[in-house]
Amino acid sequence: MKHAVWITLLIAVVVVNVAAELVFYFSGVYIAMFYRIVLITSITVICAVFVGAVLLVGVLEKEKPLSGHVRDTLGADKKSD
Numbered sequence: 819m820k821h822a823v824w825i826t827l828l829i830a831v832v833v834v835n836v837a838a839e840l841v842f843y844f845s846g847v848y849i850a851m852f853y854r855i856v857l858i859t860s861i862t863v864i865c866a867v868f869v870g871a872v873l874l875v876g877v878l879e880k881e882k883p884l885s886g887h888v889r890d891t892l893g894a895d896k897k898s899d
Contacts, residue, residue, distance in 0.1 A: 819869050826865040830858045 834857050838849040 819866070819873060822869045823862060823866050827858070827862045830861040830865075834858050834861070 834854050838854055842848050
């Protein structure tokens, strides 16, 4: 997960700064560095949330079900009557 977040951070830095420079070049509107940093941080946090969700779903897919019967799921904890 750390690698995906670092890669996203680097890509976000490049893309946001290039987009801001293109906006300034074509329209003359300067985007302040504060707004660039906020945009970079938000892109990185959103990526971290989605990568974490994908990892959790991957772990859930690897889990094995118990016996498949409701009566047998307690196993050794079940009292014998």
